[in-house]
Amino acid sequence: MTISSTAQRTARTPLGVLPWATLVVSVAGLAVSAYLTYEHFTAGSTLACPDTGVVNCAKVTSSQYSKLFGIPVALLGLAFFAGMTALSVPQMWRTSSRWPGRLRLVGVLTGMVFVCYLIWAELFQINAICLWCTVVHALTLVLFALVIIRLALVPPAS
Known part of the structure; x- marks a missing residue:
């Protein structure tokens, strides 16, 4: 089989539901971020989140943990979900190149490490939880699961 016929076959391969789900979750994460x-x-002050008690978006989003090396964590989340959205469009799932899949995997692994750090900061340093941040954390977890499940079901060609 020639390279061009392999590329044509790959371009016609049905994606299934998991790649489409990654796109939907990525776009949702992009919106929240x-x-x-x-x-x-x-x-x-329109976070639509209580500003007293354990659930306190303002306390979380204005804490010292709301920036990493001077960069707002929200902006890092926006960049993450923009990248994951770009990597989740159908063309990126159908390409014969291995790079989009590798970047997706590195992206979701990095995202999960960052989510663990942010949850630690909320629970043990800030002593408050942001509901909007929790939505981002949940979407990152779902995105991680979708990418890992897809990788387990359809391993990359060697």
């Missing part, structure tokens, strides 16, 4: 980024830069 865009909202959190907007709130960060406008110092908004």
